Amino acid sequence: VESVALKDGLLALLESPAPVTLEINAVQRIDTAGMQLLTAFVRERESQGRQVRWRGSAPALSAAAALLGLAAVLRLPDQAP
Amino acid sequence: MTIDLAQFHDTFFEESFELLDSMEAALLKLDIGAPDSELINTIFRVAHSIKGGSATFGFSEIASFTHSLETLLDELRTGRMQVTLAMSDILLKSVDVMRAMLRAVQAKQPIDQQRVSDLQFDLELMIVQKNAAEAVTAAEAAAPAVLPASAAPCASLPSATVAQAQAAPLADAPAAHWKISFRPYRELFARGNDPLRMMRELADLGQLIVNADVDALPSLAKLEPQECHLAWTLELHGSVAEEAIRQVFEWTEGDCELQIIRVESPAAWSDEATADAILSTLAAEATSPQAPAAAAPAELPAVEPSAQVSPAAVAKYEAPPKAEATVATLGDSGSIRVSVEKIDELMNTVGELVITQAMLSQLGTMIEGSTAEKLRAGLGQLERNMRELQESVMRVRMLPISFVFSRFPRMVRDLAQRLGKHIELKLTGEQTELDKTVLEKIGDPLVHLVRNSIDHGIESPEVRAAAGKPAFGTVHLDACHRGGNIAVEVSDDGAGLDKDRILAKARARGLVGPTDLLTDEQVHDLIFLPGFSTAEKTTDVSGRGVGMDVVRRNVKELGGKIELRTERGKGSRFIITLPLTLAIVDGQSVAVGSETYIVPLISIVESMQLRSSNVSRLSGRGEVFSFRGDYLPIIRLHELYGVEPRTRNLHEGLVVVAEGDGRRVGLFVDDLLGQQQVVIKSLEANYGHVEGVSGATILGDGSVALILDVPGIIRAASLRAAA
Numbered sequence: 001v002e003s004v005a006l007k008d009g010l011l012a013l014l015e016s017p018a019p020v021t022l023e024i025n026a027v028q029r030i031d032t033a034g035m036q037l038l039t040a041f042v043r044e045r046e047s048q049g050r051q052v053r054w055r056g057s058a059p060a061l062s063a064a065a066a067l068l069g070l071a072a073v074l075r076l077p078d079q080a081p
Numbered sequence: 082m083t084i085d086l087a088q089f090h091d092t093f094f095e096e097s098f099e100l101l102d103s104m105e106a107a108l109l110k111l112d113i114g115a116p117d118s119e120l121i122n123t124i125f126r127v128a129h130s131i132k133g134g135s136a137t138f139g140f141s142e143i144a145s146f147t148h149s150l151e152t153l154l155d156e157l158r159t160g161r162m163q164v165t166l167a168m169s170d171i172l173l174k175s176v177d178v179m180r181a182m183l184r185a186v187q188a189k190q191p192i193d194q195q196r197v198s199d200l201q202f203d204l205e206l207m208i209v210q211k212n213a214a215e216a217v218t219a220a221e222a223a224a225p226a227v228l229p230a231s232a233a234p235c236a237s238l239p240s241a242t243v244a245q246a247q248a249a250p251l252a253d254a255p256a257a258h259w260k261i262s263f264r265p266y267r268e269l270f271a272r273g274n275d276p277l278r279m280m281r282e283l284a285d286l287g288q289l290i291v292n293a294d295v296d297a298l299p300s301l302a303k304l305e306p307q308e309c310h311l312a313w314t315l316e317l318h319g320s321v322a323e324e325a326i327r328q329v330f331e332w333t334e335g336d337c338e339l340q341i342i343r344v345e346s347p348a349a350w351s352d353e354a355t356a357d358a359i360l361s362t363l364a365a366e367a368t369s370p371q372a373p374a375a376a377a378p379a380e381l382p383a384v385e386p387s388a389q390v391s392p393a394a395v396a397k398y399e400a401p402p403k404a405e406a407t408v409a410t411l412g413d414s415g416s417i418r419v420s421v422e423k424i425d426e427l428m429n430t431v432g433e434l435v436i437t438q439a440m441l442s443q444l445g446t447m448i449e450g451s452t453a454e455k456l457r458a459g460l461g462q463l464e465r466n467m468r469e470l471q472e473s474v475m476r477v478r479m480l481p482i483s484f485v486f487s488r489f490p491r492m493v494r495d496l497a498q499r500l501g502k503h504i505e506l507k508l509t510g511e512q513t514e515l516d517k518t519v520l521e522k523i524g525d526p527l528v529h530l531v532r533n534s535i536d537h538g539i540e541s542p543e544v545r546a547a548a549g550k551p552a553f554g555t556v557h558l559d560a561c562h563r564g565g566n567i568a569v570e571v572s573d574d575g576a577g578l579d580k581d582r583i584l585a586k587a588r589a590r591g592l593v594g595p596t597d598l599l600t601d602e603q604v605h606d607l608i609f610l611p612g613f614s615t616a617e618k619t620t621d622v623s624g625r626g627v628g629m630d631v632v633r634r635n636v637k638e639l640g641g642k643i644e645l646r647t648e649r650g651k652g653s654r655f656i657i658t659l660p661l662t663l664a665i666v667d668g669q670s671v672a673v674g675s676e677t678y679i680v681p682l683i684s685i686v687e688s689m690q691l692r693s694s695n696v697s698r699l700s701g702r703g704e705v706f707s708f709r710g711d712y713l714p715i716i717r718l719h720e721l722y723g724v725e726p727r728t729r730n731l732h733e734g735l736v737v738v739a740e741g742d743g744r745r746v747g748l749f750v751d752d753l754l755g756q757q758q759v760v761i762k763s764l765e766a767n768y769g770h771v772e773g774v775s776g777a778t779i780l781g782d783g784s785v786a787l788i789l790d791v792p793g794i795i796r797a798a799s800l801r802a803a804a
Binding site: 003004006007010011014028030031032033035037038039041043044064066067068069070073 | 270274276277280281284289290291293295298299300301302304307309310312313499
C-alpha cells in the first residue's frame, strides 16, 4: 500500500523539467519494493538527462541501498559509515 | 493430521527412474578430466532429489546410499576431486544399484544388501582416499583407454590443480567463497519475502558483495510496485556452510531461481579492490546508534522470528534444491503426466467420432434440397476438423525415439570395454516420434542389432588397423520419417556379412542344396532363420543363433519389415521400417461379393488382372499364376471367408499380389474399392481371435469390414497345401 503511494508520488515528479530533490531525512525504514521504485525513478530520470538530488540523510536508506547493491545506481550522498 | 505417504510412492518411483536415466545420460556425456560443471550439477541434483525423496518415504537404505553418493558428487562439484575413468565407472555402477534398489522397494522385495554395501564402501573409500585417488588418476591415464578422450586430459592435468585439490581440507576452506545467483520471480514480494532482509542475514554470515541486476526493471509507469524485477549476483566470503546460505533463502522456495556455487580462490581476498562493497560493516551500521532507534526494530519484527523458528535441519537442506529442480523441469518441458489409459480412451472416442463423421458425410450426399449444400459444407468442415483432432490425439501418444536410443550409450560403452574394441556410437534423428506401443516393442530388436554390430560387425582394433580402417569403429543409429513410416537404421563400418561363410554354413546344415545358387538377398535372408549363427565361438554377447529370427518376428508383429544391406569389409546396415502407429492402418479396401475387406497397404506388392493363359492348376497344390517368372499360389478370398462372390472366373476379377512371412500370394477379389486410413478395432478385445484376420474397422456407411492378416493367411494356406 505504501509503495503504491510512493509510486504515485514519484510518477508525478518524473516528468518535472526542473531537478528533483528528494528529502530523505524522514525515511525510517524502507523495503526492497520501495528501493525498486526509487531505482526505477532515478534510472528513468537520468536516461532523460534529468537530475535527482538527495537532501538529508537516512541511514536506513543508505544501508538498504548498499545491501541491495543499488548504491551506485541511486547515487546517494556519501555518508560516513 | 496424518498423510498416507504411500499414495505418492508411484510418483516417486516414476520420477526417480526418470531422474536416474538423466543422470546416466549426463554421466556418459561427462568428459574425463575436463567435466562440464552443469553436467555435474545435474548429476548431483539427481542424487540429491532421490536422497530427499527416499528419506521422506522412509526408504532408509536408498537414502543412506545416496547420501554417500552425494558426498562424493559434492567433492566433484566443488572441484576438490577430478572425474576419472574409475570415478565415472563407479558412478555408473551407482546408477545401476540405485535403480535396482528402487525396483526392489517398488516390488516390495528385499534389497541386495551385499551389492549395495560393497559399492557404498567403494564410494566412501574414494572420498577417504582422495589423495590416493589423485595418484590413481595418473596411473589411469597411463593405462590403455577404451573411451575417446579419456586419457589425455588426465595426463595433462596441471600439477597445480592436483596440489591444490590435495591441499584443500574437507571442511570449507577459508580461501573459498560462494557465488550466489538470486533471481526472484515477480511474486517474491507478494509472498512476503524481502530480499533486503535476506541480504542482511547473508551479510551477517560473512563478507558480502552485492551486484544488482536492474536491466529487467521496467519504466516507473509500468512498474507494479508489488512485483519484483530486480535480480542479484552475490559473493559471500568467509567460512560459511552451504546450509547456512540455503537457510537464508529457505522461504523463497518456488519464488526464485537460486544458484549457489562454491568458488575456489587461491588468491587471498583483496581488501582494496572491493573495500567499498564490503557490507558487513554497513549492515552493522543499520542497527548502530546513528540510526534512529526505532528504525531497526520496527523493520525487523516480522522477519526475525522466522529465522529463529526454523524447522529441522534436514528439511531446510532439502527445500531449496527441490525448488531448483521444479523450476528446471517447468522451464525445460512444461509437461504433465497422463496415464496411457486416459489417452487410449481418448483415442477410442476419437475413433468412434471418425466413424460417426463418415456416416454423416455419406448421409449428406443423399440429402437434397435448399439446405443440402450448406449441410455438405458443414460436413466438409467437420471432416477437416476431425482429421486434425485425430492427428493431434495421435501425436499425444507419440514419443521421440530418443527414449529408446538413450539406453545405447551406456550399453555400447560397457560392451566395448568388455570386448576390448574401440567403438564410437553415433545417434541421429533422436527426435523422430513414434507411437508409444511401437516404441516399447522396438527396443529389444534394436538392442540385439547393436550388440550384433559390436560383437560380429566391428573388428578388433588390430584387425581394423591391418585393414587400414580407423581404430574406432562406428555404430550408427538413425531414425527418420519416410512416407507414412518410420525408418530406423542400425549401421556399422565393420566387417560386413561374409556371404561365403553363411552359404557354407547353410549348406552344411542342409538348409541350401549343395548346388543351389542364391541371390545376395536370399543369402541375407538366411541369417534371419532360427538357430542360424556363423560365429565360431559363442560369447556371452551373441553367437548362440537366437536373435535375428526373433528380431524379424518382432518387427513383423509391429507391421514393419527389416532389410539388410551389407558389403564385405565395409560394414552392414539393417533398416527397419515401421508404421507410425498401431492404431491406424493404411488400407486398400477390396470387394468380395457384398463384403468389403481391408488389405494393409504395407503387404501389397501390386494388383493386376489375370489372363487365363497365366493361370495353371497344379495337382494337389491348387491354382497358381505366373508373376515375373515366379509361380504364386492363388487364394480365393470368397472361399476363405465363405461369401458368395460376384464372379468365380479368375479373369473377371482382380488379383492382389500380397507379401507376408517372406512369401507372396495372389489374393483373388472381385474389385478394388479405394485406399483409406482405417482405425483398427481389436477383434480379440470384443470377440476372439480369428485366423487370417488382424482386426476390424467400421466403414463410413456403418458396416464392419475385416482387416486381413496377410502373413496369417499365407501361413494357413501353406499348411493346407502341405496337408
